Amino acid sequence: MAKLSVRAVSKKFYGSSGEVQALLDVWLDVEDGEFLVLVGPSGCGKSTLLNVVAGLDLPDTGEVLEDGRPVSRPGRDRSVVFQEGALFPWLTAQKNVEFPLKQMGLRARERAERARYYLHLVHLSRFRDSYLHELSGGMRQRVAIARALAVDPEVLLMDEPFAALDAQTREDLYEQLAELWQRTGKTIMFVTHNVREAVCLGDRVVLFSARPGRVRAAFDVSLARPRFIDDVDVARLARQISLAMKEDRRRIREEEYDVDWHAAAGALLHGVDRVLGDPL
Amino acid sequence: MLRRALFFMALIAFWEILCRLGIWEPTLFPSPWRVAQTLWRTLADRSLLLATGVSLRRILVGYLLAQTLGVVLGVLLARLRWLEETVGSLVLGLQTLPSVCWLPLALLWFGLNDRAILFVVVMGALLAVTVSVHDGVKNVPPVYLRAARTMGTGPVALYTEVLLPASLPAILTGAKLGWSFAWRSLMAGELLFVSLGLGHMLMMGRELADMSQVVAVMLVIILLGLLADRAIFGVLAARVRERWGLAHP
Numbered sequence: 001m002a003k004l005s006v007r008a009v010s011k012k013f014y015g016s017s018g019e020v021q022a023l024l025d026v027w028l029d030v031e032d033g034e035f036l037v038l039v040g041p042s043g044c045g046k047s048t049l050l051n052v053v054a055g056l057d058l059p060d061t062g063e064v065l066e067d068g069r070p071v072s073r074p075g076r077d078r079s080v081v082f083q084e085g086a087l088f089p090w091l092t093a094q095k096n097v098e099f100p101l102k103q104m105g106l107r108a109r110e111r112a113e114r115a116r117y118y119l120h121l122v123h124l125s126r127f128r129d130s131y132l133h134e135l136s137g138g139m140r141q142r143v144a145i146a147r148a149l150a151v152d153p154e155v156l157l158m159d160e161p162f163a164a165l166d167a168q169t170r171e172d173l174y175e176q177l178a179e180l181w182q183r184t185g186k187t188i189m190f191v192t193h194n195v196r197e198a199v200c201l202g203d204r205v206v207l208f209s210a211r212p213g214r215v216r217a218a219f220d221v222s223l224a225r226p227r228f229i230d231d232v233d234v235a236r237l238a239r240q241i242s243l244a245m246k247e248d249r250r251r252i253r254e255e256e257y258d259v260d261w262h263a264a265a266g267a268l269l270h271g272v273d274r275v276l277g278d279p280l
Numbered sequence: 281m282l283r284r285a286l287f288f289m290a291l292i293a294f295w296e297i298l299c300r301l302g303i304w305e306p307t308l309f310p311s312p313w314r315v316a317q318t319l320w321r322t323l324a325d326r327s328l329l330l331a332t333g334v335s336l337r338r339i340l341v342g343y344l345l346a347q348t349l350g351v352v353l354g355v356l357l358a359r360l361r362w363l364e365e366t367v368g369s370l371v372l373g374l375q376t377l378p379s380v381c382w383l384p385l386a387l388l389w390f391g392l393n394d395r396a397i398l399f400v401v402v403m404g405a406l407l408a409v410t411v412s413v414h415d416g417v418k419n420v421p422p423v424y425l426r427a428a429r430t431m432g433t434g435p436v437a438l439y440t441e442v443l444l445p446a447s448l449p450a451i452l453t454g455a456k457l458g459w460s461f462a463w464r465s466l467m468a469g470e471l472l473f474v475s476l477g478l479g480h481m482l483m484m485g486r487e488l489a490d491m492s493q494v495v496a497v498m499l500v501i502i503l504l505g506l507l508a509d510r511a512i513f514g515v516l517a518a519r520v521r522e523r524w525g526l527a528h529p
């Protein structure tokens with residue numbers, strides 16, 4: 001049985017610019033221990049799907065199953081790493097990692113020990129007592145990963161956790177994350193719009209398309225690990241996925257153009273200065 | 281620091297010179313020296329200390345009450361929609377009312393006594409504190425709350441460990457504002473009837489036509505205000521801002 005199973009999930013938002021079909025009939029299975037990456041253009045509903053899996057948002061229709069049981073609310077079995085880290089600035093790195101452990105009801109001694117262990121895992125032992133603003137962006141994301149791992153979740157949900165970082169830092173973190181994943185055997189669902197990042201990290205890359213957000217294609221990545229972002233094989237597969245993405249964008253553009261074209265044609269027939277196509 | 285010291289020395293010298301020129305009656309325009317003497321005399325006969333003590337006790341009680349109520353009310357207003365739509369607009373309306381305006385009401389309700397003054401102090405500070413706390417809680421980034429939910433934060437911990445610490449900078453701003461409002465309301469209240477505090481002592485100076493006492497008490501009021509503002513709230517706010525990573529010097 002799949003670890004996570006997204007079944008016929010649809011979700012609409014009613015925003016200030018009308019309604020947006022963020023997800024439409026999305027089906028997706030994530031195997032136990034799998035590193036799954038979602039890629040897709042901006043605004044196609046990746047975050048929405050991740051939030052639904054996290055239990056932070058409820059879908060309009062469909063359901064998400066974890067080990068066969070429906071997900072209805074957030075839980076420590078599914079840790080989330082948010083794009084902006086979402087760490088608490090009033091706590092030190094150590095206390096941030098301890099936070100979920102405290103909510104679990106662990107005693108101070110055990111909390112401290114576990115937090116120390118996970119900070120060590122992300123190579124931040126020296127910065128345990130630093131406040132957030134004393135850490136670099138990459139360090140903060142590592143604290144966020146340590147915090148997510150500290151509760152020993154079964155699933156790790158990561159929403160563009162490295163998007164705001166520079167290329168070098170990101171590369172280091174790919175390595176660290178891949179290593180952590182191999183060591184802990186967690187199931188990971190990772191969102192990005194960087195296709196190379198997707199190929200470098202994932203077992204499987206799922207391509208999302210926009211309007212409405214749905215699964216367009218899936219690519220198995222059977223390249224040997226460790227992988228590096230500038231490997232030829234990574235680049236080749238990334239190119240293939242990029243092409244599929246481009247194709248999708250072209251389709252969307254055409255649809256938009258189509259609408260515009262009809263509008264223009266209508267104007268020719270019923271413009272302000274015309275009656276049934278004849279100039280006044 | 282040196283510049284400031286020099287400025288105040290020059291100011292006092294100027295004041296002394298004005299007095300020496302004898303344009304105004306010495307009783308109406310006391311020299312710095314006479315003010316210092318009065319300060320010393322009232323300190324020695326303990327009347328100044330007594331008045332300061334009475335005023336400080338009043339403000340501490342009133343302020344703590346206002347601060348506690350304000351934080352609770354502010355948080356509730358920010359979290360409960362129906363309360364915000366009803367009581368929230370009332371609070372905004374009442375906030376525009378200068379706190380002395382509560383005095384007639386307080387006198388009718390409580391009579392000429394401490395409780396009336398306390399009421400004015402509380403009303404003076406409460407609304408400012410409430411509004412600041414409300415703003416602070418409203419401005420907590422939603423992602424903190426979402427993160428807290430994914431970490432299994434309980435309903436109580438959500439307030440004590442996320443919402444309140446996250447809005448602490450705003451709460452402190454409110455605390456500082458509330459203090460200055462409370463201090464002003466207290467002085468206004470004390471001026472108006474026999475009440476033994478600093479405000480009353482100021483009024484006594486007027487009635488005895490002892491201008492040096494008026495000025496001496498004014499100095500004490502300024503000093504206490506500055507002390508609270510700088511030594512307590514200034515230091516606290518600076519530390520919180522630094523830790524929250526808000527300080528951008």
Ligand SMILES: Nc1ncnc2c1ncn2[C@@H]1O[C@H](COP(=O)(O)OP(=O)(O)OP(=O)(O)O)[C@@H](O)[C@H]1O
Nearest residue numbers: 013014015020022041042043044045046047048193
């Ligand atoms: N709270 C909301 N209210 C209204 N519309 C929303 C809301 N959240 C998302 N949307 C809309 O839903 C669509 C999908 O948003 P989502 O955040 O899931 O995109 P995304 O794929 O994560 O994009 P990005 O890569 O830019 O993060 C967007 O068109 C967005 O405008």
Ligand SMILES: [Mg+2]
Nearest residue numbers: 046047048159
């Ligand atoms: Mg997103």
